[in-house]
Amino acid sequence: MEQITVNAYAKVNLGLDVIRKREDGYHEVKMIMQTVSLHDVLTVKRTNDSGITIRTNLDFLPVNRNNLIYQAAKRLMEHCKMREGISVDLKKHIPVAAGMAGGSADAAAVLHGINAMFELGLNLKELQEIGVKIGADVPYCLMQGTALAEGIGEKLTELPAMPDCPVLIAKPPISVSTKFVYENLKLNAKMHHPDIDAQIQAIHRQDLKTIAECMGNVLETVTIPNYPVIDQIKSCMTANGAIRAMMSGSGPTVFGLFFDMETAKDAEKALRLSNLARQICVTGMQRKPYGSV
Numbered sequence: 487m488e489q490i491t492v493n494a495y496a497k498v499n500l501g502l503d504v505i506r507k508r509e510d511g512y513h514e515v516k517m518i519m520q521t522v523s524l525h526d527v528l529t530v531k532r533t534n535d536s537g538i539t540i541r542t543n544l545d546f547l548p549v550n551r552n553n554l555i556y557q558a559a560k561r562l563m564e565h566c567k568m569r570e571g572i573s574v575d576l577k578k579h580i581p582v583a584a585g586m587a588g589g590s591a592d593a594a595a596v597l598h599g600i601n602a603m604f605e606l607g608l609n610l611k612e613l614q615e616i617g618v619k620i621g622a623d624v625p626y627c628l629m630q631g632t633a634l635a636e637g638i639g640e641k642l643t644e645l646p647a648m649p650d651c652p653v654l655i656a657k658p659p660i661s662v663s664t665k666f667v668y669e670n671l672k673l674n675a676k677m678h679h680p681d682i683d684a685q686i687q688a689i690h691r692q693d694l695k696t697i698a699e700c701m702g703n704v705l706e707t708v709t710i711p712n713y714p715v716i717d718q719i720k721s722c723m724t725a726n727g728a729i730r731a732m733m734s735g736s737g738p739t740v741f742g743l744f745f746d747m748e749t750a751k752d753a754e755k756a757l758r759l760s761n762l763a764r765q766i767c768v769t770g771m772q773r774k775p776y777g778s779v
């Protein structure tokens with residue numbers, strides 16, 4: 487195989503709870519991860535020279551060792567003592583620095599791509615061991631689908647696939663630093679925690695209404711007071727028929743779940759007219775795209 491094209495799918499968090507801050511400064515989380523159909527496209531090619539070159543349609547993204555694609559490819563190629571090189575063409579569609587794990591998804595996609603193209607024969611667990619060194623979300627991005635993530639996000643339990651439904655995604659034109667959000671999170675007894683266990687039960691029952699009603703993200707307690715536009719987008723989505731709307735990850739992207747496509751499309755139009763968000767799209771749930779590797 488001389489080249490391979492791999493889709494890198496974004497994620498949303500259907501539920502995001504922070505259990506405690508560990509002594510090492512990391513936060514212990516309990517999250518429901520869900521892959522959505524919105525994706526970047528990576529074309530990976532063999533090159534005669536050793537090394538990794540990256541091109542992308544977004545000029546502000548790094549194409550050097552700061553790109554997670556570079557870091558993932560380098561680790562895998564060193565692990566397998568590969569002599570060949572690769573070039574990667576990245577078409578970026580997932581909003582950047584948005585709480586949708588776009589960089590981690592790209593890292594996971596390049597690992598799958600190299601593994602398949604060079605017939606390296608690594609299984610999912612082996613790829614995840616390499617991936618976790620790049621970021622806590624990479625093991626999930628390698629696995630995809632619906633999953634419970636615990637620990638710092640790397641302890642994964644597969645769940646039954648979430649019932650399919652339209653998902654409206656909207657990113658306001660602001661940047662939110664993940665570091666800022668976690669540093670300013672105040673865990674106290676009064677804090678409302680989402681009922682992740684009830685959400686898991688609802689996923690087992692394929693009960694979309696209850697899954698949506700269980701949605702909650704403790705990181706909103708930091709972002710919403712600092713960036714009220716997040717709450718305005720949530721209100722716009724629910725006023726236009728979303729079953730529930732919530733911020734994904736550490737934000738600022740907001741997503742809403744809908745029972746039907748027509749309502750989701752009407753809400754998309756209303757959101758565009760509101761001028762609250764810049765990147766807006768309707769997508770859907772993505773079932774496990776990589777299969778069992």
Ligand code: ATP
Pocket residue numbers: 547548552553554555581582583584585586587588589590592593623664735736
């Ligand atoms: P998370 O949901 O894991 O917090 P995120 O959506 O907040 O992720 P990313 O889109 O992954 O954040 O990007 C965060 C930063 O990482 C960007 O500012 C960007 O410069 C850098 N980065 C490195 N590689 C990539 C990549 N392949 N795609 C996007 N950003 C990348």
